[in-house]
Amino acid sequence: MDTDLVGERRAVISGVGQSDIGRRLYRDPLELTVDACLAAIADAGLTTDDVDGIATYPGAMDTPPGFSGAGVPEVHEALRLNLNWYMGGLELPGQLGSVINAILAVSAGLARHVLCFRTVYEGSAQGTKGRSAVMPGGGGRGGGYRAGGFMEWLLPYSAPSAATWIAMIGARHFHEYGTTRAQLAQIALNARKNAALNPKAIYTDPMSMDDYFAARMISWPLCLFDCDVPCDGGTAMIVSRADTAPDLRKPPLAVEAVGTALHGRPGWADYPDLTTMACHDAGAQLWSRTDLKPTDVQLAEMYDGFSFITMCWLEAMRFCGQGESGPFVEGGERIARDGLLPLNTHGGQLSAGRLHGFGFLHEACVQLWGEAGERQVPGEPEVGVACAGGGPLGGTILLTRSR
């Protein structure tokens, strides 16, 4: 492999931070953002004077309510940074696409230390009115609202939520490979078990297979426990140029490889193989950029906005073959915290809260630094992967404790 063409290896992750996390905090989301950002900067052993870049997903947005707690200018202004490079946006390979952009920016020499953040307040935004309060067209009949953009093809069919779109991919996977709801349940059960050891997790009560099957159906084959829990909270990390390591508080985590590919069409219904998603291409690309193998990975933090997406990522990252994620997770032992491939060790978005992609990278870092407390994966893991996004959105980052 020509490592000159793996530019991401010039980048490291030097610190992470998180605000208070809660189902509904009713706090200013900019405050949550700043809390997370300052924690990450301190964790790296830096000051705001050292930070010369910002990357965030999705950038400032008023709708859907609670989806974006802060954009670039608000954080720039709040922390009075001097920026050499910045970006905020959502047309990216998943939520971590913004972090990957930061990795590329420091690798290209445009910045030394990029502050990456993502804040949500969907819990507070929906309040006690349920999910429909934050859905497009959630106002119901009347008002003259008309669907446009890519939602033009979905909203008139009463499909405002990714739950409905992802459920169709799950159903096709069930059909082709014989995947079952009892297998899918393991993603949710595993997340809940891990969340019990995470002091910031939203749902920590034990969940049994019976509980899972008793949950109301949302969009068959996905039930309530297959859907992540909206919450409030900010997550941040610092991406630094590798040669700044002597300035940092602790040995940084090396970026070994990233994956950002999307081959085929971008529509949610148009991916050629309807049993998988963009993650398939992002995973293949990542493994083409490293000599490490899936068997070298000691922990996997994989997007679970809906449990089925995690199944797709397991296949995409080649921890099992295409269509084999059902048998792979069956029984739950393999993906448990003390199993062959510890998965979503913080409880995922299903139980720890929908921090929307950034929570997975945060957890991978915390685990690789050995700072995960009670939920620390045994054996001092050195290689971990974070994956985020579903449908046509997917980005993944492979990290190592030492190079």
Added chain:
Amino acid sequence: MTTTGDVPFRILPRITDRNAHYWQGGRDGELRLQRCRQCGYYLHPPGVICPKCWSKDLGVEAVSGRAEVLTFSVNHQQWMPGLDVPFVLAIVRLVEQDDLRITTNVVNCPPEDVAIGMPVRVLFEPHVDEEVWIPLFEPAS
């Protein structure tokens, strides 16, 4: 066919020059899709150039309305006030072309009877006052 008397809740699409054929073809009982006049390739969603031969000579044609269910989900969550549940959301493949897919609802059939591979045919739900005819699908046999 559903009549205007009991039109269920729908969020309607914003009609544009590019999409009008799809949402308004039902006025004449036709499912209309964009098609390249040079190479015959169908485009959905509609575009401005043929991705197969790069011709900009695109027209609109009625298709058979016959399709096959590629996959589906059964929705129980009331995403919007007034929405009747459960309902079936499906990706169907038109018989005219392998990669010609439409995301739609399968109606006139109990959700438990919908299956992957099932043949379906188009019908239209009229929203006459709003000049929108929603293409839906129902079992073909």
